[in-house]
Amino acid sequence: MSVPVPIVIDCDPGHDDALAILLAAGDPAVDLLAVTTVAGNQTLDKTTLNALRVCTVAGLTEVPVAAGCASPLVEPLRVAEDVHGVSGLDGPRFPAPAVVARPEHAVDLLARILAGHPEPVTLVPTAPLTNIALLLTRHPEVAGRIGEIVLMGGSTERGNTTPAAEFNIHTDPEAADIVFRSGVPLTMCGLNVTHQALATPEVVARFEALGTEPGRICAELLGFFAGTYRRLWGFPAPPVHDPVAVARVLDPGLVTCVDAHVAVELHGRHTRGATVVDLHGTLGRPPNARVAVALRTDAFWDRMVAAVAALGGGPGRGAPATGDGTGP
Ligand code: BDR
Ligand code: CA
Numbered sequence: 001m002s003v004p005v006p007i008v009i010d011c012d013p014g015h016d017d018a019l020a021i022l023l024a025a026g027d028p029a030v031d032l033l034a035v036t037t038v039a040g041n042q043t044l045d046k047t048t049l050n051a052l053r054v055c056t057v058a059g060l061t062e063v064p065v066a067a068g069c070a071s072p073l074v075e076p077l078r079v080a081e082d083v084h085g086v087s088g089l090d091g092p093r094f095p096a097p098a099v100v101a102r103p104e105h106a107v108d109l110l111a112r113i114l115a116g117h118p119e120p121v122t123l124v125p126t127a128p129l130t131n132i133a134l135l136l137t138r139h140p141e142v143a144g145r146i147g148e149i150v151l152m153g154g155s156t157e158r159g160n161t162t163p164a165a166e167f168n169i170h171t172d173p174e175a176a177d178i179v180f181r182s183g184v185p186l187t188m189c190g191l192n193v194t195h196q197a198l199a200t201p202e203v204v205a206r207f208e209a210l211g212t213e214p215g216r217i218c219a220e221l222l223g224f225f226a227g228t229y230r231r232l233w234g235f236p237a238p239p240v241h242d243p244v245a246v247a248r249v250l251d252p253g254l255v256t257c258v259d260a261h262v263a264v265e266l267h268g269r270h271t272r273g274a275t276v277v278d279l280h281g282t283l284g285r286p287p288n289a290r291v292a293v294a295l296r297t298d299a300f301w302d303r304m305v306a307a308v309a310a311l312g313g314g315p316g317r318g319a320p321a322t323g324d325g326t327g328p
Contacts, residue, residue, distance in 0.1 A: 005250070008110060012088070030246070114142035134175075153190065191239075257291055259289070
């Protein structure tokens with residue numbers, strides 16, 4: 001078996017971020033070095049608390065968690081409460097967090113990990129790119145230590161926050177522009193491919209059938225998410241965006257990519273935050289990204305369910321949901 005790929009997930013949990021963390025925690029092909037948080041789906045205090053809750057469910061007691069930027073680089077934060085609820089992770093009842101956040105800014109933790117790890121580290125942002133842009137501008141000396149950035153964001157087609165723009169890129173277009181122009185090897189897993197990862201009732205039943213706490217949490221997260229996607233967009237089942245980026249790292253064969261130039265629209269009157277993907281090279285610009293175009297859906301779900309199964313854990317239904325995870 002090959003050596004696990006060292007990764008850091010930079011996230012804003014978020015239902016699908018939670019599944020991304022659980023996938024990375026349970027799959028032996030990646031070594032999760034840290035979880036960093038940013039404002040996005042909810043405010044930073046909530047996304048950080050949610051990351052601590054998910055790490056607790058995953059048994060990730062030794063993996064550092066650090067909070068990063070509380071707002072985008074330029075515009076004020078607009079959270080996705082209509083999608084992820086008041087807590088950012090509405091639906092399941094979580095046990096009290098057994099881990100606390102490090103007293104260190106996420107960007108400093110990222111820089112320290114990149115500088116100190118013997119191998120290049122892959123960054124997996126599943127949220128607005130504020131932390132990653134700040135890392136690249138404040139710590140350019142560690143850019144060469146990034147193996148790759150494999151992000152969930154953007155789309156080759158339409159958006160979900162505006163007709164043109166996807167949420168993560170739309171929330172902080174200036175940060176995304178810095179990242180896409182950085183020259184760091186980059187893979188973009190956008191809505192065009194994450195919409196192929198639909199959590200059908202059959203998928204949810206597989207999580208329930210595990211009979212474990214992580215399995216229950218996944219099923220309940222997906223139950224809430226199903227309601228959101230039915231109500232807001234008329235989807236028959238909810239797409240889980242963020243685990244697709246993790247899946248691309250743990251088995252590149254799961255997600256087919258093509259090389260293309262991607263620009264982030266910063267000024268469009270109707271299109272701010274859109275990713276302009278030159279799939280056919282019509283502009284003659286050199287590619288700056290690998291762009292995901294297809295997902296092996298059945299194999300993806302097999303891998304996702306296997307990872308959650310590998311976490312084990314009892315049924316855990318009786319745990320009191322107390323504590324805010326912000327102190328010892
Ligand atoms: C992205 O936006 C968030 O709501 C999800 O967590 C995902 O990262 C999808 O557009
Ligand atoms: Ca997310």
